[in-house]
Amino acid sequence: MRRLTYIDAIIEGIAEEMRRDPDVFLIGQDIGRFGGSLQGTKGLWEEFGPSRIYEAPIAESAMAGCGIGAALMGLRPMVEISFGEFLPTVMSQLVCHAASIHYGTAGVAHVPLVIRTRVGIGPYRGHPQCYESWFQHVPGLKVVMPYWPADAKGLIKAAIRDENPVLFFEHMFLYRGIRGEVPDGDHLVPIGRADIKRPGRDVTIAATGWMVLKALVAADLLAREGIEAEVVDLRTLAPLDVETLCASVRRTGRLVVVHEAWKVGGIGAEIAATVAEEAFEDLEAPIVRVGTPHVPIPSNETLRKVVIPDTPGIIAAVHQTLGRLSSG
């Protein structure tokens, strides 16, 4: 066990897979000598060089298409879209093609492609847009969004080994904002499994990415009031771990869903609907969603703090499900 930052865990996972499998290679902007946006590929160029790392021009759609083509030929490309804000430029590639190729070819072809990208408000200010929900809507794509360093490493390794297109969302606040123990050896985390980060009996808080951290802080504060919240880290948005979610709700009877993406049409809507369908009888109160209000993400930092969900907002949502007035 070693304590690693979130980004060091991800880079270590990529490096291990590149050493293990010579067919793993990277395409992206500034991922070579520069070390990647936010130093997100630091050290890889020095070890693997230009034969494994393709420095790309600003042409995201072609980068993604190139990844699909290489994956069709049996390689395991990882295409880095520097920031999630640029994902709209690769929608045709991912939604119309990558997602449908396995089904459309009656199971003959498959696309073992990883799209790696950075999202969320962070210490670096730029590009906070969280577009992950768009992709969980599309059959054929897998969507991963880890919070804890060990999960980040295990999931990036699992994503590289997966036979399907996987979108891997890295939260920029978490990059060097947290440090955690990462198991030694070939540590893999299966895609499609949520993880209970804190057990509790009174309410389930299901969260993604950075919001898991905020939910954990909220849970500690709630514990002082005698409220024991169970925090479920979704880790994967598609396929969604309905089993873990519903089992938790059956234990607690209450559900709050938290994500940084817009509340309208976010993953919270899908989770709320699914839990209502699967575990309605076990709910003791209406489900509450916490997300960014329906407004374009403002540029100014102070304004952003007003719209992005925070710990007091999560506490207020928990109070709401428990029928209590919130001081926050």
Place this chain on the structure above:
Amino acid sequence: MTESFLDRREHLFYHWFVRLSDYGCNVGVLASFAVDKRPSWGGKPFEMMTPEIHRELYRLMVLSRLVDRACCELSVHWFPSEGEEAVLVGSFYGLRPDDVIAPHYRGPFIAFYMRGAALDRLLASPLGKATSYTRGRAPAHCGPPHFNIIPWVSGDLGPIISIAAGTALACRYKQSDRVTVHTIGEGTTNRGDFHEALTLAGLWKLPVVYVVQNNQYAISLHISEFMPCKEITDRAAGYGMPGVAVDGNDVAAVFETVQEAVARARQGLGPTLIEARTYRLRGHWAGDPAAYRPPEEVEAWRAQDPVVRCQQALLASGALTPEDDKALWAAAEEEVAEALAKAKAAPDLGTPDAGLNEVYA
């Protein structure tokens, strides 16, 4: 070509450059001009056309036309390729089985057939039969990937241009000399995907050949209404690759031009953009009366029918006798009829399941 253009040409690694002067020109004369002016790539000399190859190209064009007419009868939504056979056949003939292809949506069946796909299973697609390669899950123009064909599972245009760059990248990555050949509509060259993909292909000198199947119409618009530059080949300069125009109704010229570009790509000399000028003799889809264009224009191009031109060339050279020709047509008709009967006899789609458990690999 002016002096300054020649300088620029050298600078942009133009090894050779041919172009037709205008639309509606005497394409036969210009085709011979193209052959005369074509210098060597500096690599392996291209194997010249033989009477055997020429006859086979002709047979494949005849087969393509018959298959296309059958498909038009099966579905008004079929995209007819009549008149464009020289590009369809010339672009994909003579490739190695391990080369990768991605034909344009208009007329791809003959390319799939040339790779080894069964005609009856291809015809099963417009018929909605369970024996089709995609089991009805993708558009009929989606080729079976078993034969190193890039599957086209969507109805959108453009992304395949960079997917073809990706298959070429993979072949380079594996240090093989396999080549990817992709045909695109001239209308699609306006998509951003074209710009991005050719930027990558040119920058990384990928072993890919892009053939623009220029039938002069993007559904209802004539090329003069949607292209800001004079020639499609003008665009190649921006991507650091040669741009070569060829008479797209001359199957021999298309074949030779593509093969030279393929040889160049195999040697690691990078991609080529080829513009094969042809004409869409029918509507955008089988049921389209194509009332948006003058009948005289259609008639002028029908006089340049690539199948007839090839037939006349073969008869004139003595490579084909009228009796051979008759037998060739009869055999092709029989082959299509047999495949059609077999396809029609196959079970319908929808039985037993929709493949919901084949969304993820």
